[in-house]
Amino acid sequence: MGLIHIELFTTLDLVAQSPGGAEEDSEGFPFGGWQVPMLDEIDGAGVDMAYEGMDALLLGRRTYDLFAGFWPHQEAGGIGETAALFNEVPKYVASRGTPDLPWAGSTRLGPDLVGAVRELRDRHEHVTVIGSLDLVQTLLRERLFDRLDLLVHPIVLGVGKKVFGSGAVPANLALLAPPSAGPKGAVHLRYGLADGAPTAMDAPDRSA
Secondary structure (H helix, E strand, O other), X not given: OOEEEEEEEEEOOXXXXXXXXXXXXXXXXXXXXXXXXXXXXXXXXXXXXXXXXXXXXXXXXXXXXXXXXXXXXXXXXXXXXXXXXXXXXXXXXXXXXXXOOOOOOEEEOOOOHHHHHHHHHHHOOEEEEEOOHHHHHHHHHOOOOOEEEEEEEOOOOOOOOEOOOOOOOOOOEEEOOOOEEOOOOOEEEEEEEOOOOOOOOOOOOOOO
């Protein structure tokens, strides 16, 4: 069985909405592109780690549209290696509608998203999810992920869609690698889904 690997850019208060620009998801969000001034080598290194061994992309509709308009035209540029990988691997799109999928190798998943993702896990060795925050909420809620990479940036926004939304369920995670930090204060954290769920602990009895 393969793994589902989620890659997200986030703030200290775990806002992960529109890190690269307002065009990503601007619904009621005034801070589109918040990550751009803080980009440094830790962001690039963290992204490169997430792509190691990747043999499929799983994307939400909005992220897919952005990627489909960009990556097919980048193979001759400085990011050509990443573009070649993205263009080569199968792309799976979670969408409630019937969108046009112009990017070669793209497939829309059926209405049973949970079942479809389980099938992808059986079919592929390493499925990477980038951004796609609405899709990520389903994966987290259903415990349909194996790795969670967070590139946490030293900024607090106070508003915006968060990594763990209102439907989050209790889960145990394990740190898979030592954290690494960049010169501008961003920290790369890699977690894996662990067995069990958090349990309440009784307070110690101090009456004696």
